[in-house]
Every structure is written in C-alpha cells, then in structure tokens.
Amino acid sequence: ExxxxxxxxxxxxxxxxxxxxxxxxxxxxxxxxxxxxxxxxxxxxxxxxxxxxxxxxxxxxxxxxxxxxxxxxxxxALWTSPIDVAVDADQIRFNWAPIPEGEGYPARRRYSLLVRFKKDDGELGEVSFISMEPGRTTSLGELHELLLQRDATSVDVTLELRAYDPGIKDGPLWVAGRRPWKLPPPPKAPDGGAR
The missing domain is CATH 2.60.40 (Immunoglobulin-like)
Incomplete structure (x- = not known):
C-alpha cells in the first residue's frame, strides 16, 4: 500500500x-x-x-x-493560481501567484507555463515558457514563431501553469491551474502585412 x-x-x-x-x-x-x-x-x-x-x-x-x-x-501541499494575461501592443505579460514556501512545496522553484494548441495536422502541440519568477513576458511575434505548426484556422489555446524543483530529476510537479485563451493575431510588419 x-x-x-x-x-x-x-x-x-x-x-x-x-x-x-x-x-x-x-x-x-x-x-x-x-x-x-x-x-x-x-x-x-x-x-x-x-x-x-x-x-x-x-x-x-x-x-x-x-x-x-x-x-x-x-x-x-496544493497550490492554485489564476493565470492573468495582459496584452500591450506587441508585448504579452503572463502573471500568476507564487507557489508558497514551506512543508509540502518545492524547496527550490521553477515555473513552466505551457501553451497547448491544435497543430495543422490535427494533433495537439505545446510550447513551454520557463521562469524563475511568478510571471513571464514575451512578444507576440515570438509566441507566433513558436506556434508555427499551429492550425491557422484556430486561435484557441490552453494555458497551464506548473512548478517544480529543478534540482530533483523526475520529482513532483505542482499544477496550479488551466485556462482557455484566444491567441491575438500576429503583429503587423512595417509594410502592413503579418510578420
């Protein structure tokens, strides 16, 4: 048992x-x-x-x-957190609550924000943003480049927030929450087309 x-x-x-x-x-x-x-x-x-x-x-x-x-x-110990998303021009800021310290939580912490999406072949794909802090900023252009295999007809993605101790191989994994999100269109190039 x-x-x-x-x-x-x-x-x-x-x-x-x-x-x-x-x-x-x-x-x-x-x-x-x-x-x-x-x-x-x-x-x-x-x-x-x-x-x-x-x-x-x-x-x-x-x-x-x-x-x-x-x-x-x-x-x-369990950890829950909303995932807030703020888009300002070409910048995207993901924010979440830090995982607490103490018994039942990782001694050292690293965060992983997964972005799950539908690929152009119908399969599910994912990319991960790693952060040592409770939040991550990226550009809209970088995000679209990472999602190159995305089904262009779908803007629906799922965000999943995780934390783990980077010093423990195959160690425990805390998942704080998931949320759906609609991917904004790619930034426009100087000539007016999408980059």
Missing part, C-alpha cells in the same frame, strides 16, 4: 502506475490522509492529489514497498 498526507483542501487522490497506465482511487480521510492499494506488478507508482480538475500535485515516482508492506509518500 501507499500511505500519505495532503496539506490543504483536497478533492480526490489517485494512485497511478505510469509505466502500466493503471489508475486507482485512493481512500481519503477527512484529515487529508490517504491510502491506496498498489495494482499487481506495479512498476512506477505515483500519487495524484487533486484540489480541482484543473489543479493537482503529481508526486515523484514512489518506492515499491516490500510485499505486504507500506510506502509512506512525502506530504504534499
């Missing part, structure tokens, strides 16, 4: 064996403690702790307990 504790309000907890694509709900107590049975032949168990459908923590890969034993997962 996997036992653990969530710090903060919690909607649900799932145990996921990433390598085998198996998911199981965990039994959740009112104080945030949970326990989950491992599926047979588990290889890479992780727990997913959900504050909502758009905000969760994905644990590191947990050690497999000895047969009949228990693995204690580290405590994780």
């Amino acid at each position: 996997i036992h653990g504790r969530a710090l903060g309000p919690l909607l649900r907890v799932s145990l996921v064996d990433v390598g085998r694509h198996v998911q199981r709900p965990a039994q959740l107590e009112s104080d945030g403690r949970y326990r989950a049975k491992l599926p047979p032949f588990a290889r890479e168990p992780r727990v997913f702790l959900y504050a909502s459908d758009e905000s969760w923590v994905e644990s590191k890969i947990l050690e497999l307990p000895p047969e009949g034993g228990v693995t204690e997962a580290p405590p994780y």
Whole structure:
C-alpha cells in the first residue's frame, strides 16, 4: 500500500502506475490522509492529489514497498493560481501567484507555463515558457514563431501553469491551474502585412 498526507483542501487522490497506465482511487480521510492499494506488478507508482480538475500535485515516482508492506509518500501541499494575461501592443505579460514556501512545496522553484494548441495536422502541440519568477513576458511575434505548426484556422489555446524543483530529476510537479485563451493575431510588419 501507499500511505500519505495532503496539506490543504483536497478533492480526490489517485494512485497511478505510469509505466502500466493503471489508475486507482485512493481512500481519503477527512484529515487529508490517504491510502491506496498498489495494482499487481506495479512498476512506477505515483500519487495524484487533486484540489480541482484543473489543479493537482503529481508526486515523484514512489518506492515499491516490500510485499505486504507500506510506502509512506512525502506530504504534499496544493497550490492554485489564476493565470492573468495582459496584452500591450506587441508585448504579452503572463502573471500568476507564487507557489508558497514551506512543508509540502518545492524547496527550490521553477515555473513552466505551457501553451497547448491544435497543430495543422490535427494533433495537439505545446510550447513551454520557463521562469524563475511568478510571471513571464514575451512578444507576440515570438509566441507566433513558436506556434508555427499551429492550425491557422484556430486561435484557441490552453494555458497551464506548473512548478517544480529543478534540482530533483523526475520529482513532483505542482499544477496550479488551466485556462482557455484566444491567441491575438500576429503583429503587423512595417509594410502592413503579418510578420
């Protein structure tokens, strides 16, 4: 079994064996403690702790307990934040709340703002903006260059905000929220056409 504790309000907890694509709900107590049975032949168990459908923590890969034993997962605290977007001429500013410090949060923090979009072949694509601070500025031209494979008929993208500790390989991942966003048109070139 996997036992653990969530710090903060919690909607649900799932145990996921990433390598085998198996998911199981965990039994959740009112104080945030949970326990989950491992599926047979588990290889890479992780727990997913959900504050909502758009905000969760994905644990590191947990050690497999000895047969009949228990693995204690580290405590994780949940983080939610809106993603604000301000467009001023050719500049785009993304802002969000910083991930708190303390128990259950990363000791060092790096943010990743994912931009998911529909590609011209119908598949989903994504680009990531990395930041050490709670916010990121880019130009409209740079964003359009990064989305070159985007389906030109679609302006709908999804923004997803993540944080992690850059010093831990395959470590936990905090997802603060998602939001839809409409991509503004590309900036105009000096001759009046799109750049």
